[in-house]
Amino acid sequence: DSGVTQTPKHLITATGQRVTLRCSPRSGDLSVYWYQQSLDQGLQFLIQYYNGEERAKGNILERFSAQQFPDLHSELNLSSLELGDSALYFCASSVGELNTEAFFGQGTRLTVV
């Protein structure tokens, strides 16, 4: 158990819908990272937040957004869902701002039908 908690574990939704994925980092970690893993794209970095502020941005679509709240938990919002958004979404956390050792949650498996 890495100490990073993601909910829900599984999510099935229809195209065009909007979902919210939630992540609670390890106690004491200030950084939260979001990743998408699909069979054809591999593991892709989406976005990082540090202590409530956006720090780094990867290949995140405009239909996706994220935020980190004062209690340091984070949410990833996915809207206008398409079949191709079906993937495993991982959250990871680290103590500092630099990604020297991040711990991953168990992921949320999103299926868009």
Place this chain on the structure above:
Amino acid sequence: GQNIDQPTEMTATEGAIVQINCTYQTSGFNGLFWYQQHAGEAPTFLSYNVLDGLEEKGRFSSFLSRSKGYSYLLLKELQMKDSASYLCAVCMEYGNKLVFGAGTILRVKS
């Protein structure tokens, strides 16, 4: 563009040593990571190299040559539980953007 190459699959025997190579061409560099991922599970951090040389951690070692854009992960005394995908990832120079390779599936046979 960013390019990270690793072999797709490798097979090794229990108790043996295996080396998984990773070459990269990226527009920036701020360290290289190795992660282990069992099927359907979260990636687990193995190592982080930012300077040239070998870092040893138990049965696992990781090597980096920045001038050659090359790293390898060395696994000794292989165990069946080491069967997994091994992901090489480069941290870009500005910020913490990690770019991952496609991963190497390692199969350990008895």
